[in-house]
Amino acid sequence: MAIKQKTTVKMALQGSGETHARMVVQARGVQGIIDEPEARGGTDLGLTPTETIMSALMGCTNVISSRIAHKMGITLEAMNISLSADFNRLGTMLEEELDQPFSNIVMDISVATDATPAQLAALQSDLAKFCPIAKVLRGSGVSITENWTTRPL
Secondary structure, eight states, rough: OOOOOOOOOOOOOEEESSSSSSSEEEEEEHHHHHHHGGGGSSOOOOOOOOHHHHHHHHHHHHHHHHHHHHHTOOOOOEEEEEEEEOTTTTTTTSSSSOOSEEEEEEEEEEEEEOOOOHHHHHHHHHHHHHHHHHHHHHHOOOEEEEEEEEOOO
């Protein structure tokens, strides 16, 4: 008998600000550190808050692409993502309120796959529909470009 998963769940995270720049976050029994570089008064023990959101986009792209591929019956292996983002720091510098600090994100995605070009196009279309991090960013006005490069398995 298959177990039906809940469609809406409440996320619960806890954080402790150990310094003015470092937050230790607990979720599901795992811990993450969000920090600033030493040049900005941090201890450089973790990703910055803005790096964290970009890494979340990369992780979501990997997870959701893999789920879509599995559902489609195709294989994705060894996904590598390089990301670059245009980040206007005026808001973080407390100089100017910005509606959107990220204007453009480009992800170069390389993956080994047995997908046909049509299957890959369907996967990419579904990824835009189902990756929650990309949905939030795009919904706030951020342009996300995905450049896919494939190689055979």
